[in-house]
Amino acid sequence: MKRIVLAVMGLVALSAGANAQENTEAKKDSVKVRYIYTMQTDDNCMPGIERNHVIFINENVTTHVIMPENIKLVDMSTDKIVGNQCADNIVRIKPSARMRDHELVGTITVIGERHLAQYDVVYTAGPACANSIYRIQLDEMKRYKNPDVLMPESEMAAYAWAIYGSQPNYNNIHYTANGIRAVVNNIYTVNDYYFIDYSLYNRTKIKYDIDEVRIKLTDKKEAKATNSQTIELTPTYSLNSAHSFKKAYRNVIVLPKLTFPDEKVLRIEIAERQISGRVIYIPIEYEDILNADGFDKGLLRRLPFNINR
Known part of the structure; x- marks a missing residue:
């Protein structure tokens, strides 16, 4: 009798073991592959990533x-x-x-x-x-080195804003016509660029609508129009994009460093949008360019904002 009971118990154990093995194999077959990314961080959105x-x-x-x-x-x-x-x-x-x-x-x-x-x-x-x-x-x-860019535009803007808020140092470059007075406030040299700071003052009651601002290198004396030679320059950067003003306007333009003979003059032309004939000229002699000041980089820290934000 004992032998029969032991034999039955052995068969039950073997059957249970076989069933357990089959269940394990079935579970393995039902498990799906998961991809684990091993970057490390504590962020709630993505554990493991900085x-x-x-x-x-x-x-x-x-x-x-x-x-x-x-x-x-x-x-x-x-x-x-x-x-x-x-x-x-x-x-x-x-x-x-x-x-x-x-x-x-x-x-x-x-x-x-x-x-x-x-x-x-x-x-x-x-x-x-x-x-x-x-x-x-x-x-x-x-x-990285980029030969086409000597100064990033954000850096130009930082210098231009600092110059815009500085006190005028020039008082001998000016022009008045049709109730508009134009003056050059400062000329600075920074690396390979000139920063020209100028202002316009409207003494009339008619607002001035700016059509375009052009910079030209032209002859001082244009005795014969056929012999005169004018070279138009394109500013690398312009701070103020306003197109009209009632009483006052100030801007800082940036030009690449240049040299020109004494017979030439650098002229800034501000033309009005309407057909009114009001055109303002600001003549800048080469001597004034040569006397440009070097800008103190420490003044950039006085800006009320970070230009890179």
Whole structure:
């Protein structure tokens, strides 16, 4: 009798073991493969990623990447990221479709006038975790040599704003006509550029509508029109984009360094939009250009804002 009971118990144990093995194999077959991304961070949106080197995107959010200088080129490593440059220093991107949460989509490289920055782009399933605006910080950019850009536009703007707020040092360059007085406040040299600061004062009750501002290198004496030679120059940067003023107007324009003979004069022409004949000329002698002051870079720290924000 004991032998029969032991035999039955053995069969039950073997059967249970076989069933357990079958259940284990079935569970293995039902387990789906999961991809684990091993980047490290404590961020709630994406554990394992340092957010200051990653841009998070979602199909319901347009991500705007803002660079402190003008953007020359944007490279996206995959067609899973779509976008375009919507302003001089702004590019907008989105994923082309829905993806896995925390999926590393690709990389984006933003190349500016003198710097470049590269980021990993990660998809997040939560729109609240996506970057709607990502501002590129200075410590995230790498500098490169660009022979076509001697000074980034953001740096020109910083100098121009500082000069705009400075006290006038010149008082011998002026012109008056039709109730408008034009004066040169300052001429500064910074690296390979001249910064010319000038003002217009309207003594009439009719506002002055600016049609265009032209800079010309022309002869002092134009005895014969056929012999006169005029060269038109294009400013590299202009601070004030206002098109009209009632009483006063001030602007800072930037020109590349230039030399010209004493027979020539650098002339700024401000023409009115209407057919009124009111055209203002500001003649600048070469001697005045040679006496341009070097600008104190320490004055940039006095600006009430950070030009790179």
